[in-house]
Amino acid sequence: MRAFLREDLEINIFESYIIGARTFCIIKDGEALLIDAVLEDELVPYLKEKGVSDVLVLLTHGHYDHILGIPELQKAFSVRIGASERSRDILSDCRKNLSAFGTMINEMRRKKAPESSPRIVVPEYETSADYYFSDREVFAWKNHEIRFIFTPGHSDDSMCILMDDMYLFAGDSIADNGDPVLSLPGGKRNVYEEYSRPILDSLIKGRYVFPGHGDEFMIPLEGK
Numbered sequence: 001m002r003a004f005l006r007e008d009l010e011i012n013i014f015e016s017y018i019i020g021a022r023t024f025c026i027i028k029d030g031e032a033l034l035i036d037a038v039l040e041d042e043l044v045p046y047l048k049e050k051g052v053s054d055v056l057v058l059l060t061h062g063h064y065d066h067i068l069g070i071p072e073l074q075k076a077f078s079v080r081i082g083a084s085e086r087s088r089d090i091l092s093d094c095r096k097n098l099s100a101f102g103t104m105i106n107e108m109r110r111k112k113a114p115e116s117s118p119r120i121v122v123p124e125y126e127t128s129a130d131y132y133f134s135d136r137e138v139f140a141w142k143n144h145e146i147r148f149i150f151t152p153g154h155s156d157d158s159m160c161i162l163m164d165d166m167y168l169f170a171g172d173s174i175a176d177n178g179d180p181v182l183s184l185p186g187g188k189r190n191v192y193e194e195y196s197r198p199i200l201d202s203l204i205k206g207r208y209v210f211p212g213h214g215d216e217f218m219i220p221l222e223g224k
Ligand SMILES: [Fe+2]
Pocket: 061, 063, 154, 155, 172
């Protein structure tokens, strides 16, 4: 875990041993807001130590590497889950959320980066959300404004989660090292290029961007 600190906001970042996916955690008044719920070992003990009882998980999309941490959270806390209305079918289908292929994907990655990808069997996993959000819907958590912006292409249900018009949790719609993966089942390059890329290009300027894998970054506004 490591912390991103900015003024009165602390975002703790937890990285999974499944293809480096990340959970972002903000705690306020005994409640935790999580962006995605990846499989790793530190988050549940950390939330317990902080006295958290309620957890809200907001999902950037339904792919397995971003949701496999949900069962461990549900064992320990009262958990609510929010997702895109387009995630409904994906969360509830282990082939669409790719968990059915997770072991194979992990093995392919192990061949490229064995030190960062331990040999694991990914369980077939299906779940559902408590809330389903529409494009551009705005949601309040504590004193934070959270806006959901659909950015399909990596998957049909991909969306960015924009907090306080400043912190952009981009899921797999943005990679920190170039183009996102657009070739998985359900991915659509033409939709990404024509619809989502212009939205993302304007969204990332002047904001802190947190990709679902890789490090956060900030592209300053022109002229600053
Ligand atoms: Fe993904």
